[in-house]
Amino acid sequence: MKKIQLTIGVTGLNNTDNPGPGIPVIRALRDSHDFELRIIGLAYENLEPGIYMKDLVDKTYQIPYPSIGEKDFIQRLEYINNKENLDIIIPNFDAELHTFMKSKEHLESIGIKTYLPTFKQFEERDKTNLPGYGEKYEIKVPFSKPVVSYADIDNLEKNFDYPVLVKGKFYDAYIAYNKEQVITHFNKISAKWGVPVIVQEFIRGTEVNMVALGDGEGNTIAAVPMRKQYITDKGKAWGGITIGDEELLKLTTKLIKETKWRGGMEIEMIKNAKGDYYLIEINPRIPAWVYLAVAAGQNIPEALVKLALGKKVPPFKSYEIGKMFIRYSYDMIGDIAQFEKLSMSGEL
Amino acid sequence: MKIRNNIAISDSGFVFDSNNGESFTLNKIGLEILQMLKNSRTEEEITQKIVKKYDVDIETFEQNYFDFVGMLRHFNLFENESF
Incomplete structure (x- = not known):
């Protein structure tokens, strides 16, 4: 089968001890047999490790924080698009999603597709609205x-x-x-x-997380539950394992069906000693541990890209239980010339 | 008292609860007992088998068996007893 040639912009290249999802998303896309990719990194800071991972990221452009104003942010994306002809952007930071959602139509008009939740979906699951969300969808929340x-x-x-x-x-x-x-x-x-x-x-219990993908019509395209096995002092998973938690899968399917969730998401829940599940939060994007789901048989970033392209994606039927991930830190060697180029021209 | 279906017991003594990702390690006798429980053997059958095979009296074994089963229950490895 002929591969689809795509140029995809990805943010969240901060593969640090508080990792952004960018690098795992790129790794997943690179695993796809259906795409021939040019990956454009979109970085906020000069030392985001992904910028220097040349086997994963073909070229990186610095972008301004969305807080600088939507106009400047979009102008920068337009500049990048003029050079790279982007097909899709996968934003990976909560803080930038609002700007991307707001600019959806404009981005589409210049040929850039996204696959994001609607404003309503995004707002109602906001941490500040969690009690109302729990009540509306009949899910226990702290x-x-x-x-x-x-x-x-x-x-x-x-x-x-x-x-x-x-x-x-x-x-x-x-x-x-x-x-x-x-x-x-x-x-x-x-x-x-x-x-x-x-x-x-504070709910005492075991934290269980779910990475999932909704097609915007109420269908769960992918869903893989994970339990953190090793947690950093920032509360991030440094190791985790896929689990066969049927109850969590049911809850996820129900939520996606009722909210018609569109895009990637992470559902964080605590299961207490009585076996009750409390929804802690919903992150409206793919989480940094998504590569575990890929390894377990559900390439969620690949499916998301296909949905963004308007393709019909059949739901994944299964995943492998007992797949583990263990993160590690690794010293890449760079050169001041790279840092200089990025600092002075905003591109590398 | 039956071990849940989604508890995977390896011949090495490694036990994996696929529902929550917990794992445990057992020694040889612990493994034998857990496998017998998984195969729905009664306490009496398990006691007879272990006492016959190993140098242990019934009273000592039952005491240890009770502790062991209590631990399995604590970790919710039995069917219908979890949460």
Whole structure:
């Protein structure tokens, strides 16, 4: 079969101890037998490791943070598109998704496809809306409250017992055992991600995660559950294993059916000692551990690209249980000339 | 008292609970007992077999067996007893 030639832009090349999904997504796409790819890295920082991984990323362009303004952000993408003729962009950061969703039609008009959730889907699963989400879709969620000021923190003890989780709107979560720790974490998180900061009931149990892909019509195209086996101090999985959790699969299928979810997603849940599942959060994009799903038999990034191209993708029927991933750190050797080129021209 | 179907027991003594990703290691006798439980052997049958095969009296074995089964229960390896 003739391979489809594609140029795909990918963000999230920060393959650090708090990894972005970019590199695993690219690795998955490179595994595809159906594509002949040119991968364009889109990087926010000069030292995102993926920029220097030349066997995976053909060329990288620096892009401005979306917070600089949509116009400048899009202008930069247009510049890149003029040079590279991008077919698809796969954004991998929560914080940039809003801009990509807003610019969907404009990007399409210049020939760039995306495969993202709708605004409604994106907004209703926002951490600050989780209680309403749980109620609407009949899924248990931990009690949570958005906090925007010290005054809100003073009122917390009426609603919570310690410990609690203090979470950023997009990233970061810390456990707090008293009010002073809540204030410390609030300051740290709000300085980085702004407000609201979310304070959430701490549910004791086992964290189980699901990577899934919805086709926007209510069908679950892919779904692979994983249990973290080794967790970093940032709460990220450094090792994990695919599990055969039927209940979690049922919950995922139900959620995707009812929300008609479009695109990749990560569902994070805690299973407590009674066997009840609590929805902790839904990340509206492919997670960094997606390559485990590929190894287990479901190449989710490949399926997402096919959906973005308007192809019909049949749902995956199975995956291998007991597949494991173990991350490692590795010192790549670069040269100051590469860093110079990227810093001065914004391209490498 | 039956071991759940999705508990994989390897001949090496490695046990994998595919429902939650937990794994355990067993010594030779632990493995023998777990395999007998998986094959729906009764406590009496298991006791007879072990006491006959190894140098142990019934009382000591039953005490250890009770502890072992308690541990299996704690890790939710039995059918209909999990959560």
